[in-house]
Amino acid sequence: VSLLELPTPCLILDVSAMHRNVGAMMRALRPHRVALRQHVKTAKSVEVAGQIAEIFDSRAITVSTLAEAEAFVEAGFDDVLYAVGLVPQKVGRLCALAESADVAGIVDSVEVLAAIAAEVTCERPLPLGIEIDVGQHRGGTGPESDLLLAIAEGIASQPRLRLWGVVAHAGHAYDAADRAGIIAVAEAERKGAVRAAERLRAAGHVALHVSIGSTPTALFGASFEGITEVRAGVFVFQDLFQSALGCAAKEDIAVSVLTAVIGIRGDDLLLDAGGIALSKDRSMDGRGGGYGELRTLDGGPIEGAPRVHSVNQEHGMASVPGHRLKVGDRLRVLPNHVCMTAAQHDHYWALTGDGTATQWPRIRGY
Amino acid sequence: VSLLELPTPCLILDVSAMHRNVGAMMRALRPHRVALRQHVKTAKSVEVAGQIAEIFDSRAITVSTLAEAEAFVEAGFDDVLYAVGLVPQKVGRLCALAESADVAGIVDSVEVLAAIAAEVTCERPLPLGIEIDVGQHRGGTGPESDLLLAIAEGIASQPRLRLWGVVAHAGHAYDAADRAGIIAVAEAERKGAVRAAERLRAAGHVALHVSIGSTPTALFGASFEGITEVRAGVFVFQDLFQSALGCAAKEDIAVSVLTAVIGIRGDDLLLDAGGIALSKDRSMDGRGGGYGELRTLDGGPIEGAPRVHSVNQEHGMASVPGHRLKVGDRLRVLPNHVCMTAAQHDHYWALTGDGTATQWPRIRGY
Numbered sequence: 001v002s003l004l005e006l007p008t009p010c011l012i013l014d015v016s017a018m019h020r021n022v023g024a025m026m027r028a029l030r031p032h033r034v035a036l037r038q039h040v041k042t043a044k045s046v047e048v049a050g051q052i053a054e055i056f057d058s059r060a061i062t063v064s065t066l067a068e069a070e071a072f073v074e075a076g077f078d079d080v081l082y083a084v085g086l087v088p089q090k091v092g093r094l095c096a097l098a099e100s101a102d103v104a105g106i107v108d109s110v111e112v113l114a115a116i117a118a119e120v121t122c123e124r125p126l127p128l129g130i131e132i133d134v135g136q137h138r139g140g141t142g143p144e145s146d147l148l149l150a151i152a153e154g155i156a157s158q159p160r161l162r163l164w165g166v167v168a169h170a171g172h173a174y175d176a177a178d179r180a181g182i183i184a185v186a187e188a189e190r191k192g193a194v195r196a197a198e199r200l201r202a203a204g205h206v207a208l209h210v211s212i213g214s215t216p217t218a219l220f221g222a223s224f225e226g227i228t229e230v231r232a233g234v235f236v237f238q239d240l241f242q243s244a245l246g247c248a249a250k251e252d253i254a255v256s257v258l259t260a261v262i263g264i265r266g267d268d269l270l271l272d273a274g275g276i277a278l279s280k281d282r283s284m285d286g287r288g289g290g291y292g293e294l295r296t297l298d299g300g301p302i303e304g305a306p307r308v309h310s311v312n313q314e315h316g317m318a319s320v321p322g323h324r325l326k327v328g329d330r331l332r333v334l335p336n337h338v339c340m341t342a343a344q345h346d347h348y349w350a351l352t353g354d355g356t357a358t359q360w361p362r363i364r365g366y
Numbered sequence: 367v368s369l370l371e372l373p374t375p376c377l378i379l380d381v382s383a384m385h386r387n388v389g390a391m392m393r394a395l396r397p398h399r400v401a402l403r404q405h406v407k408t409a410k411s412v413e414v415a416g417q418i419a420e421i422f423d424s425r426a427i428t429v430s431t432l433a434e435a436e437a438f439v440e441a442g443f444d445d446v447l448y449a450v451g452l453v454p455q456k457v458g459r460l461c462a463l464a465e466s467a468d469v470a471g472i473v474d475s476v477e478v479l480a481a482i483a484a485e486v487t488c489e490r491p492l493p494l495g496i497e498i499d500v501g502q503h504r505g506g507t508g509p510e511s512d513l514l515l516a517i518a519e520g521i522a523s524q525p526r527l528r529l530w531g532v533v534a535h536a537g538h539a540y541d542a543a544d545r546a547g548i549i550a551v552a553e554a555e556r557k558g559a560v561r562a563a564e565r566l567r568a569a570g571h572v573a574l575h576v577s578i579g580s581t582p583t584a585l586f587g588a589s590f591e592g593i594t595e596v597r598a599g600v601f602v603f604q605d606l607f608q609s610a611l612g613c614a615a616k617e618d619i620a621v622s623v624l625t626a627v628i629g630i631r632g633d634d635l636l637l638d639a640g641g642i643a644l645s646k647d648r649s650m651d652g653r654g655g656g657y658g659e660l661r662t663l664d665g666g667p668i669e670g671a672p673r674v675h676s677v678n679q680e681h682g683m684a685s686v687p688g689h690r691l692k693v694g695d696r697l698r699v700l701p702n703h704v705c706m707t708a709a710q711h712d713h714y715w716a717l718t719g720d721g722t723a724t725q726w727p728r729i730r731g732y
Binding site: 007008009010041064065066084085086087088089090108109111112115138139171260261262263264270272275276277279280281282312313314315317326327328339340343344345346364365366 | 373374375376407430431432450451452453454455456474475477478481504505537626627628629630636638641642643645646647648678679680681683692693694705706709710711712730731732
């Protein structure tokens, strides 16, 4: 299948670019001798995760949904951290996976522990990581908080639960102004997780895993001392937002949306990639805006780096001064935030060096 | 299955509210004796479209993707307008459907006609509607343009093509300031389509169909004289944006996202419905903002109508002063723009009056 035969719009995965991105993460982490627990929420693909697992020689993964956990355990990934706050109703499905894999959840409250324990059906105690807030203030408890020790004691008091370790995510790295800012956030992420683990150990708890990560802090962190593993996901594909942060060159963005021109009025183009195909992510607001950057069919740049400036459900609008396109011609769109754009699609068309495109399914739902 | 057993996040469809919305459209259109060609892009559901088809006694549909066209023809819908600008590469799939259904595409350019004709494989000529620009300036040609007649002549000159009629969509009704503004846009939509059809007929062409529509102009249009059919889709579910336009009461919004509270910090809630479950549509910016309005598990209002104020991929953040929720409790989120929110999911859980929930699949892809 060639790019001219694929139905539009569709999701294109440049496997060579993906390998470059995986190599960049390998070079960032290897000097620190820290393990990668890849976050599969970006790609949601057994094929993609399988290649990363081989390159890093680690089948440990992070998931954001139970649907991911189930699909990856089925595919033989046997070490799974479900890194979204666990609620009692989700314990049963997690425990069902514990028959064939090491699975762990995360918590940041004492109140929920008894209700979680009541739902545990696996023979071995269910491991729970404590979510540490290292500055994003989304979830988690502070490394110096009393709550941290209270949660650990709560877990210890429940025979059906055991402590997995600490789990921190510096999501606020995305708000950093520059690389120095990211490096500072990365160090705060590391210090917070290490400090939390130290306090737990001083109180007599076994905090085996000290887990941190985001793509920017994994790529730019200066030290990983005391850290047992790094979680990152977006790095595998990269996107315009990561490129604006300095985490990747635009040429390394591995995923794009193939689109056809369906209307022309002078410089203005109407595309068949709209809000559903691109997502309505607007993380590039303030950085040129829009819903993605137009590229040629081959993925090459277009003068002025035109953006899809507006979208309806199945229509994208862009302006390309002096273009020579005609209705039916094809272009590509680089994603603002690839996790959101990829989530709009059921599969990738994976392009390999020999010019062939193969369908790789994406895991969907919850 | 009850609401407490469903996996979260998931898409809930209140079938009674849907019936109220369908009734409202019936009451709006019936006095004008104009037919409905329902737009299935909102629901993308054979079950939903089947109920509307029965109530309106019409199996004519509008689609936004070939995947919809194929699924609906397979389900017995035999009169399909593909209302996104047709490109040569998509003609083959459309023609394959012409074996078992009346199918038509739309065009707004002369240049593409020969290329489209070259791809026609059906025995009968492929019907093409001419897209009329009635003020949205997205696609289409003006009712008074020379291009209008040139396209009709171009179609007439291709034996494999024939003229279906004219197709107008007043998407700019969504920018209207108030109901009077919508009524004015509706009249411009009607006049533009009727005028285009008159010019075509005066030039000797047969313009059988005079098709207009959007949910606001269909509900509020004062006259449909000269119009053969109205296209509308969002009306079946409604959403916060339609409610802000005055097209529906919030209590009639038929689709919501069921979500679980996964974290609590005082008034601040963390939810398991994030950017993927809700979409990142921001059409309520300037109208309270956010990514959807929080409701109780039963769908009732919460004081202050709190919004999901920010989202990450699988996390939603909201603030509900004085709440008494605990981790694991469930809430619902009304969508900003239901076409986008529903598109994030693979199926509905359809709630009927007897309290049961049934899975209705959604059509996906292209």
